[in-house]
Amino acid sequence: MAKPPDHVPAAGTLGESGEGFQVLDTTLRDGAQRDGISLTVGDKITIARLLDDYGVGYIEGGWPGSNPRDTAFFQQAAKRALLRHSQLVAFGSTRKPCTRAAQDPQVAALLRSEAPVVTLVAKAHDWHVTHALGTSLQENLDMVADTIDHLRSEGRRVFVDCEHFFDGHHANPAYAAAVVGTATEAGAEVVVLCDTNGGTLPRAVLGTVRELLAGTSVRIGIHAQDDSGCAVANTLAAVDAGATHVQCTANGYGERVGNADLFSVVSALELKYDLRVLPAGALSRSTEVSRRIAEAAGISPASHQPYVGSSAFAHKAGLHASAIAVDPQMYQHVEPSRVGNDMRMVVSELAGRSTMDLKCAQLGYDTRRHPGLAQRLAAAVKEREGRGQDYQDADASFELLLRDIILPSPARPFSVEQSHTVERHDVQEGVPVITSAVMIRTPSGGLVTGTAESSDTIESVHQGLREALGQHFGTAVEWIDLKRVTVRFLSDDSLGARVRVHVRAADAGSEWSCTGVGATIAEASRQALTDVYCFALTVRHANAGKPRRVHPRPGA
Ligand SMILES: CC(=O)SCCNC(=O)CCNC(=O)[C@H](O)C(C)(C)COP(=O)(O)OP(=O)(O)OC[C@H]1O[C@@H](n2cnc3c(N)ncnc32)[C@H](O)[C@@H]1OP(=O)(O)O
Numbered sequence: 226m227a228k229p230p231d232h233v234p235a236a237g238t239l240g241e242s243g244e245g246f247q248v249l250d251t252t253l254r255d256g257a258q259r260d261g262i263s264l265t266v267g268d269k270i271t272i273a274r275l276l277d278d279y280g281v282g283y284i285e286g287g288w289p290g291s292n293p294r295d296t297a298f299f300q301q302a303a304k305r306a307l308l309r310h311s312q313l314v315a316f317g318s319t320r321k322p323c324t325r326a327a328q329d330p331q332v333a334a335l336l337r338s339e340a341p342v343v344t345l346v347a348k349a350h351d352w353h354v355t356h357a358l359g360t361s362l363q364e365n366l367d368m369v370a371d372t373i374d375h376l377r378s379e380g381r382r383v384f385v386d387c388e389h390f391f392d393g394h395h396a397n398p399a400y401a402a403a404v405v406g407t408a409t410e411a412g413a414e415v416v417v418l419c420d421t422n423g424g425t426l427p428r429a430v431l432g433t434v435r436e437l438l439a440g441t442s443v444r445i446g447i448h449a450q451d452d453s454g455c456a457v458a459n460t461l462a463a464v465d466a467g468a469t470h471v472q473c474t475a476n477g478y479g480e481r482v483g484n485a486d487l488f489s490v491v492s493a494l495e496l497k498y499d500l501r502v503l504p505a506g507a508l509s510r511s512t513e514v515s516r517r518i519a520e521a522a523g524i525s526p527a528s529h530q531p532y533v534g535s536s537a538f539a540h541k542a543g544l545h546a547s548a549i550a551v552d553p554q555m556y557q558h559v560e561p562s563r564v565g566n567d568m569r570m571v572v573s574e575l576a577g578r579s580t581m582d583l584k585c586a587q588l589g590y591d592t593r594r595h596p597g598l599a600q601r602l603a604a605a606v607k608e609r610e611g612r613g614q615d616y617q618d619a620d621a622s623f624e625l626l627l628r629d630i631i632l633p634s635p636a637r638p639f640s641v642e643q644s645h646t647v648e649r650h651d652v653q654e655g656v657p658v659i660t661s662a663v664m665i666r667t668p669s670g671g672l673v674t675g676t677a678e679s680s681d682t683i684e685s686v687h688q689g690l691r692e693a694l695g696q697h698f699g700t701a702v703e704w705i706d707l708k709r710v711t712v713r714f715l716s717d718d719s720l721g722a723r724v725r726v727h728v729r730a731a732d733a734g735s736e737w738s739c740t741g742v743g744a745t746i747a748e749a750s751r752q753a754l755t756d757v758y759c760f761a762l763t764v765r766h767a768n769a770g771k772p773r774r775v776h777p778r779p780g781a
């Protein structure tokens with residue numbers, strides 16, 4: 226583990242609430258500035274509760290007075306005593322030029338929010354003061370001092386977000402430092418240096434924060450936008466230089482490309498800097514909290530997000546798997562369970578025997594009882610992927626392939642003997658009519674045919690197959706639903722045009738995915754759908770109610 230920087234308090238020296246080192250989450254304010262997010266008051270309450278349970282020190286709830294929903298959120302938060310662990314923070318700006326903070330309606334709304342802490346955004350770049358705000362450099366300093374003074378006189382703790390600090394410091398270091406000095410003298414508890422345009426790189430952050438800290442005793446914070454892909458790195462660079470307050474958003478949501486991701490930052494601070502910034506045990510809930518916040522925000526979870534993404538600990542390359550079989554940490558920077566995530570083996574043409582051994586163990590099969598199985602499986606997967614198949618997101622098809630090899634035949638509950646799909650155009654209705662007839666052979670050797678019509682090819686094949694299965698298996702197939710079907714047209718000089726279909730299916734208890742490939746959509750979907758029902762009628766039935774083993778340790 227890397228040694229923490231010298232200035233950082235050692236683990237155990239921080240208060241239970243993280244007072245020694247402050248984490249401020251601004252998902253409900255800056256996160257809501259991401260295009261595509263529109264949080265209702267209820268969504269905000271849900272996210273605030275998740276963050277509060279997770280244990281961040283401060284939750285910035287929005288800008289009271291700027292819109293009805295933010296105002297209502299603060300009213301509800303006050304009425305319900307929403308937060309148990311975290312401090313609620315209201316965000317707003319310094320007063321308007323040439324007025325008094327006591328007369329500024331926006332500042333009054335901050336007080337009315339009843340939040341005990343206020344983050345004030347203040348201009349720190351001289352060009353922004355003169356050209357965007359349209360006032361003098363001195364008046365901007367007066368706005369900072371007057372607003373802090375007024376809020377403090379009303380009993381609020383004040384954090385100051387120095388907007389465009391790094392660009393401003395580059396252009397006019399003396400003025401940027403004067404804004405920090407003014408905020409400090411007026412009693413700001415934290416002065417937060419913002420990389421508002423996200424263009425600053427870690428080396429500049431490190432140098433600038435270090436330089437600033439040499440001349441001030443105020444607590445310095447960092448707020449980094451991710452426009453250069455450096456928000457997390459910049460946040461950690463500021464901590465390296467001595468910052469002890471970090472502003473982040475869940476899953477990095479935020480204006481333009483986003484902010485420093487809360488889960489990456491707290492994971493790094495806890496696991497790599499050995500700092501306790503969350504209550505004991507909270508870090509291991511990171512993956513769950515990340516996904517629940519994504520759900521509340523209406524954004525699909527990012528599979529490749531560091532630490533908490535579903536692919537953060539997914540291993541595809543055969544050589545990686547062979548070392549993981551010795552010790553998973555050989556190809557992992559942290560143990561996945563520390564952040565509540567899982568290790569996952571990905572089956573593909575890039576896999577070798579070790580991937581197959583580990584994957585089979587994850588699926589609950591002991592390959593040691595079947596000498597040569599891993600090798601045969603790897604060869605079968607490579608050969609099929611060479612024909613266009615893709616097993617990466619099709620564990621159920623892989624498990625059927627594995628069972629085809631290890632079980633005495635017939636391993637499957639039925640086989641498709643024939644299937645035909647024909648399309649005609651209904652002139653009266655003006656739509657295509659696709660008819661599919663699917664003949665299956667049952668375990669007793671009987672033949673059953675199902676026929677269906679639809680305007681959609683996959684639906685027609687699906688209903689034809691289901692009709693045939695229903696005649697033999699009865700209600701056993703009725704509880705199966707298709708959740709998602711994806712079709713990809715493959716162009717490969719050696720194969721000619723091919724179609725690949727992925728189907729995600731579900732019953733009341735779980736979901737599973739299958740794949741098929743063929744010259745037509747009908748052929749590819751028939752293969753994938755056959756796997757869907759074979760899996761349901763064998764593996765799902767056999768495992769109903771039984772937990773799957775998911776974390777095989779080598780030799781376990
Ligand atoms: C870097 C950041 O992300 S800071 C957070 C930014 N977040 C948001 O803007 C979201 C919420 N904002 C809003 O709902 C609206 O912009 C409001 C309610 C705040 C203001 O709306 P309006 O009064 O219609 O003004 P508008 O948005 O056009 O302009 C903002 C005004 O604030 C002024 N302003 C900007 N920064 C500051 C500051 N730090 N201190 C004081 N005034 C400021 C601007 O100069 C402009 O003044 P003007 O009214 O004299 O032109």
Ligand SMILES: CC(=O)C(=O)O
Binds near residue numbers: 388421422448
């Ligand atoms: C305050 C803020 O959100 C920024 O400067 O980016």
